[in-house]
Amino acid sequence: MRHKAGIGNFFLIAVVFVFAVVLFSSCDRKREFRIKYEVTGTASKADITFWDENGDIEHRTDVRLPYSTEFRVTLKRYDYFYAHLSARNRDSSGEIKCAIYKNGRLVKEEQASGKDAVATVDETFEY
Numbered sequence: 001m002r003h004k005a006g007i008g009n010f011f012l013i014a015v016v017f018v019f020a021v022v023l024f025s026s027c028d029r030k031r032e033f034r035i036k037y038e039v040t041g042t043a044s045k046a047d048i049t050f051w052d053e054n055g056d057i058e059h060r061t062d063v064r065l066p067y068s069t070e071f072r073v074t075l076k077r078y079d080y081f082y083a084h085l086s087a088r089n090r091d092s093s094g095e096i097k098c099a100i101y102k103n104g105r106l107v108k109e110e111q112a113s114g115k116d117a118v119a120t121v122d123e124t125f126e127y
Helices: 002-027
Strands: 030-040 045-051 057-064 067-076 080-089 095-102 105-113 118-126
Touching (some): 030 080, 030 118, 045 067, 057 067, 067 080, 067 118, 080 095, 080 105, 095 118
Antiparallel strands (some): 030 067, 045 080, 080 118
């Protein structure tokens, strides 16, 4: 009888060990993706504001269109990344369009028309 109890205990310890390894290894997983901000339109210039890969606010003034910037974001489990892009038309007329892409796919797009018109797009990406 002692021999069977030893095998049962060994099996239980092995199952607990495998469960712990799976649980803790999944906590260290990371997800990486590319974010691209794009500003286009019939307007020739814009003031552009966006949040970069570190969550810092970047400003660009009198930028010639089209404009785009791309970067990589790495998230750990339960993290999130807030993407924000805003552009103000610097021309006396025309249209301005903002777009956010994730891994090359369009996620969100907005447009605005006229002098000083502002287009803004936001999206939250979670692991």
